[in-house]
Amino acid sequence: MNSLYANPLYYEIAFSYRDIPWEVKVLQQVIQTYSQIPVTRVLEFGCGNSPHMQELLKLSYSYIGIDLSPEMLQYSQRKADKLGYQVELHKQNMVSFGLEQPVDFAYTMLGSLYVKNTEELISHFSAVSKALNPGGLYFLDWCVDFGWIADSDDYWTARRNGITIDVRHSSRLINCIEQTFQENIELVVDDHGILHRIKQTSTRRAIYPQEFLLISQHHGFEFIGWWNDWDLNSPLTGSEEIITRPISVLRRK
Numbered sequence: 390m391n392s393l394y395a396n397p398l399y400y401e402i403a404f405s406y407r408d409i410p411w412e413v414k415v416l417q418q419v420i421q422t423y424s425q426i427p428v429t430r431v432l433e434f435g436c437g438n439s440p441h442m443q444e445l446l447k448l449s450y451s452y453i454g455i456d457l458s459p460e461m462l463q464y465s466q467r468k469a470d471k472l473g474y475q476v477e478l479h480k481q482n483m484v485s486f487g488l489e490q491p492v493d494f495a496y497t498m499l500g501s502l503y504v505k506n507t508e509e510l511i512s513h514f515s516a517v518s519k520a521l522n523p524g525g526l527y528f529l530d531w532c533v534d535f536g537w538i539a540d541s542d543d544y545w546t547a548r549r550n551g552i553t554i555d556v557r558h559s560s561r562l563i564n565c566i567e568q569t570f571q572e573n574i575e576l577v578v579d580d581h582g583i584l585h586r587i588k589q590t591s592t593r594r595a596i597y598p599q600e601f602l603l604i605s606q607h608h609g610f611e612f613i614g615w616w617n618d619w620d621l622n623s624p625l626t627g628s629e630e631i632i633t634r635p636i637s638v639l640r641r642k
């Protein structure tokens with residue numbers, strides 16, 4: 390069976406339910422409201438197919454992406470080449486990375502803060518604090534878990550240009566003390582009549598709000614806010630019945 394992150398096109402179609410231009414407007418609003426520095430260089434962790442790259446380049450930001458998957462990095466590079474932009478794409482681990490030049494804004498989308506344990510979580514924040522200029526923001530989409538880890542299953546179908554993909558996303562608790570769970574993403578792809586089965590399994594550590602605050606503060610970040618469903622008019626209070634795609638914003642002191 391193929392791995393999902395070695396199949397950028399199928400990944401892109403499977404996760405194409407987002408309104409990317411609108412999300413980039415939210416990023417811009419966050420930058421305008423909370424950044425204490427002018428933003429030129431923007432960094433994405435686990436950039437994958439770099440869904441927000443085109444919109445950010447159109448707004449004159451310089452785009453830097455880091456990812457472990459060579460296929461994803463090549464896919465993003467080809468997208469940037471087609472658009473006629475220069476970008477920086479690095480094969481690096483978000484847990485421990487280094488950039489030659491710091492950035493003014495950093496972000497992680499769609500719960501892609503991939504850490505397996507507490508050491509990796511601490512190491513990530515330590516590396517981000519070195520890579521981000523003081524006054525700059527770190528924006529996280531769906532990376533903080535506002536509910537306790539529970540087994541879950543989600544299904545949807547995505548289509549584009551004659552390709553139909555049935556997606557199953559599931560998580561299973563591994564250890565409630567270590568706060569680990571197994572995330573499974575399974576795709577059944579019908580590509581013009583040819584069927585492919587693709588699977589991605591990752592062991593992940595859940596990140597709860599109070600430890601997110603503690604660890605980030607310890608590494609020189611101040612907490613700016615968190616909001617429900619990408620809506621800056623819906624700050625999270627903890628009493629919400631449904632929390633979907635929460636966003637969190639930190640600022641480097």
Ligand SMILES: C[S@@+](CC[C@H](N)C(=O)[O-])C[C@H]1O[C@@H](n2cnc3c(N)ncnc32)[C@H](O)[C@@H]1O
Pocket residue numbers: 394404433434435436437438439440455456457458461481482483484498499501503
């Ligand atoms: C869910 S995809 C997100 C892609 C894209 N950012 C988006 O918004 O759709 C997660 C990406 O993170 C990458 N990834 C997983 N673990 C990583 C790590 N430790 N360091 C860097 N990238 C990693 C995967 O290769 C994959 O491309």
